[in-house]
Amino acid sequence: MGAAADHFIGLMSGTSLDGVDGVLCRFEGDQPQVVAHVALPFTQGLKQTLLDLNTPGTNELHRAALAANALARTYVAVVARLLGEGGLPAWRVLAIGAHGQTVRHQPGLHDGTGYTLQLNNPALLAEHTGIDVVADFRSRDIAAGGQGAPLVPAFHARVFGQSEQTVSVLNLGGISNLTVIPPRPPAQTQRAGEVRGFDCGPGNALMDHWCQQHTGQAFDRGGAWAAQGEVHTGLLQALLNEPFLDQPPPKSTGRDLFNPDWLAQRLAAWPGLRAADVQATLTEFTALACANALKLHGQGSRQLLVCGGGALNDELMRRLRAQLPDLSVRSTAAAGLPPLQVEAVAFAWLARQAVLRQTGSLPSVTGAEGARILGALYPAGDPPIRL
Ligand SMILES: Nc1ncnc2c1ncn2[C@@H]1O[C@H](COP(=O)(O)OP(=O)(O)O)[C@@H](O)[C@H]1O
Ligand SMILES: [Mg+2]
Known part of the structure; x- marks a missing residue:
């Protein structure tokens, strides 16, 4: 039997940038x-x-189009390396799921004003890889009245769900999102509970910004810098007062809300704080926002699996465990998928769903009218350029 086109590629570039x-x-x-x-x-x-395109500016349509081209070329380079490392020709890949780069996320209300914008050039990616590309996963869910985010819970549920107990999955990207997966009943006749999911608030975005500004490093490796600081309770309380944190799900957010201006406004009341203390406070804030979300909506989870780059921040994980003493808090690596792979695999899975004409969204998570087939297909065409 000859080899088949039975692989998928997932490309994720999240809000951490x-x-x-x-x-x-x-x-x-x-x-x-x-x-x-x-x-x-x-x-x-x-x-x-x-980063600049996340805020309004001059001639941004032109700048966005150029950035989308540059991003797509980066995607092409990643695909070439993946095929090289996997030792596979391009034709073995059925489709690429390419998330694109979110620069605006404003799902709005059920009033037709909502939109989400992921910069991407899927046509360029299809042209230069010779592989079908599925892109723009979020718009259809928003068109159906949903938040368009988070989209990973359906995948989390299939991969991390258990038959005996509720499991929660926390993705610590630039923004954090939580998935709560009720037990799968053993008998087909019994209905499983509904999977829930929503954005908790900031993940690494604020910590990364502060770290870059004060140490010149893109992120606080292992949380070592935060570990040298002390939490400032006044600032922590000011951060926790953000109304988004108390909103009931479905809800999603992005850099539109949690950005350097948001932080500067709250810091203004405490000039002269030590930079390391602010980093410690931001780390505690991130842990608390996630832990509080889990306490409120976790439906008795005893297990929390953590993915995204934040799972590699030991200080953040320590603070998260301290807030959730009754739970087992582990990296998704313990369940077979390293934390930096989870979202990329989720978009490979979403591309597969699109190719199979199967739905990828969960209305119980996004609040949409119903589950939808997500994404737009950019066929590779013939003859493709071979990598
Ligand atoms: N070793 C590490 N220590 C601390 N934080 C890390 C480490 N590795 C990655 N991160 C954090 O994870 C972020 C990237 O996470 P990622 O899951 O890719 O987020 P996104 O989906 O938003 O791009 C980095 O910006 C950084 O904040
Ligand atoms: Mg990333």
């Missing part, structure tokens, strides 16, 4: 087998360009 995580994988049922993982950091120039 650290770069692209790409995976090449196959699925046995819904279970992923990762063949290769490539993390390619953005150049400082592209990172700054994308």
Whole structure:
């Protein structure tokens, strides 16, 4: 029997703006087998360009189009490396799921004003890889009245769900999101409870910003700098007063809300704080926002699996465990998927759902009218450029 086109590629570049995580994988049922993982950091120039596009500015349509081209070329480089590391030709890949770079996320109300914008050039990606590309996953859910985010809970539920107990999954990217997965009943006749999911608030975005500004480092490796500081209770309380944290789900957020201006407004009341103390406070704030969300909506979870780059921040994980003493808090690596691969595999899975004409969204999570097939297909065409 000859080899088949049975692999998928997922490309995720999240709100942290650290770069692209790409995976090449196959699925046995819904279970992923990762063949290769490539993390390619953005150049400082592209990172700054994308960061600038998160706020209104002159001639931004032109700048956005150029940034989308640059991002797509970075995606092409990741795909080439994935195929090289996996030892596979491009034709073995059925589709690439390419998330794009979110620069605005304003899901709005059920009044037709909502939109979400991920910069991308899927046509360029299809042209230069010779592989079908699925892109723009979020818009359809917003069109159906949903938040368009988070989209990973459906995948989390298939991969991390258990039959005996409720499991929660926390993704600590630039923004954090939580998935609560009720037990899967053993008998087909019994209905499973509904999977819940929502954005908790900031993940690494504020900590990264402060760290970059005061140490010149893109992020606080291992949380070592935060570990040298002390939490300032006044600032912590001011941060926790953010109304988004108390909003009931469905809800989603982004850099539109949690950005340097938001932080500066709250810091204004405490001039002269030690920078390391602010970092410690931001770390505690992130841990608390997530832990409080879990206490409120976790439906008795005893297990928390953590993914995203924040899972590698030991100080953040320590503070999270301190807030959740009754739970087992572990990295998703303990459940078979390293934390930096989870979202990329989720977008490979979403591309597969689109190719199979199956829904990828969960209305119980996003609040949409119903589950939808997500994404737009950019066929590779013939003859494609071969990598
Ligand atoms: N070793 C580490 N120690 C502390 N934080 C880390 C480490 N590695 C990654 N991170 C954090 O994770 C972020 C990237 O996480 P990621 O899951 O890629 O988020 P996003 O999906 O928003 O891009 C980095 O910006 C950094 O804040
Ligand atoms: Mg990232």
